Every structure is written in C-alpha cells, then in structure tokens.
Amino acid sequence: MVITSNGSTILQRNNIDGTPAYRAPEKIKKTKENEVNIRAYPIGKLFIIDENGRAKSCTASVINTDNGNIGLTAAHCLVKDDGTRFDTLYFSPGYDSGATGPLDIIDVKDVAVPYTFLVDHVTNDYGLASFVFDDPDGGNATLQDYTGALGWRFDIENNTLTNIFGYPNSGTLENCTKNGLFLCEWQGHVLKDDEDYIVSDVDIGQGASGAPFIYQYNISTNLGYVYATFNSYDRANDDSLGTIYNSTIFLGLISRLS
Secondary structure, three states, X not given: OEEOOOOOOOOOOOOOOEEOEEOOOOOOEEEOOEEEXXXXXXXXXXXXEOOOOOEEEEEEEEEOOOOOOEEEEOXXXXXXXXXXXXXXXXXXXXXXXXEOEOOEOEEEEEEEOOHHHHHHOXXXXXXXXXXXXXXXXXXXXXXXXXXXXXXXXXXXXXOEEEEEEEOOOOOOXXXXXXXXXXXXXXXXXXXXXXXXXEEEOOOOOOOOOOXXXXXEEEOOOOEEEEEEEEEEEEOOOOEEEEEOOOHHHHHHHHHHHO
C-alpha cells in the first residue's frame, strides 16, 4: 500500500516529480526473540568506522524503491576523502535512546554518490546505500516491507513546512538530548535559494548529517516525502543546509544500486 498526496502521485520513471511513501504491511513481524510490530520506522542511525578505526555516525532513511533495500543519507557519510567507501558501514532503523531498533543492525552492501561530489566534496552532498537484508521470517520481504519507506520529491518550493529527524551530538536543536543516542526532531519552514534548502538560525548538529527534510510528514504513520538531506552548517549565517536534489543524478543513483 502506498500513501499518495495531492501534490505528486506520478510513478512513471521516465517523467517523475517524485514517488510516494510506502507503508509497510500491517502485520506482526518476528524479530530477535520477540514478536514486534516494526511498521514505519524508516529513519535510523548510520554507524561508520573510518580508516583510522574511529567510530562516527550519521542519520539515514529507507526510501521507496522497487529494490526495497535502499537508504538515503549524506554523501560524506558514505565515502572517504579519496572517494572510496568507508570499509565499515551499518544501519539501525528505529534506533533510539541508545538502543538499536527492532531489526538490530544491517550491513551496507554498496553505496552510490554523485560524481560531482567526488570532484569537490561540496556539490551534491547526498548519496544512497543498499543494504544486506535477510527477511527475519525467512521469506522474500525487503527492508521497506518492515520499516516503511519515505517517498521522495524534486518539486518543493520556498518556505515549506518541514520536519527533520536526526541523531545530533552537537548543535542547537531545542528539546533534544544532543549526545547522538536519541532521535530528535525539528519542525519549521525551510527556505530555498538556487543551490540549497536552508534552515535559518539552527545548527542541526554533527551526527545528524543525512537527516531527511520531510514534506507532509504524517505523525500517525511516521512517513512523508523526503526532498533534501542535511549536509552542512554555515556558521557565518547560522544556517543548516540541504542540497537541492538533481532529479537526473538522484534517479541515476537508484538505478546503480537496483
């Protein structure tokens, strides 16, 4: 089942403004040692071990794809300065309060980032990861069948009401324990210029890189449309930034991982 909106229900891959969110089937799934309803926890913590053995973290989200096992984050959370992927990457959807989500941790299989990012590490700082997911029930279900998945859009304009979720260990988000252990939320209107979406007067914080900017967030389903990902903080202007997606590049990244 998909969640549609008045803004975009276009599904054709050759002429697409976005794709709707995906609501996981409403049934109880068996994970770990308990019966747990995992429906609609597409946002999670991305764990990184760099080349020096240092642990880092970002935020990632499962997005709606035919593949069913693809997530979205910031490009700098997936690849090193030399353009090669981090050796150790794993994802825990639904991570919160210092505990992994119902599906525990899931290894990253492959990553795809824009070539333009590899050139200057500033332009198009977003990327996709595919996950090594084995259905805990022993069937053929994909990750998004368990977690639900955010839809995605390329047509969001200036001054749009937006919800942003991430795991910051710094920054200025209010009502947030900023230690990287808790999923925090910001809601407000996001501005847009020629290159970026802008959250004014807020530092979303380190650890929240890759946090999804969600349009039409539905609190009852935890779903909506992601249209940007947090990638940097402009200290001079006190702005948090999310690159505007290039639709051709974005769809090309999905194709590379499918």
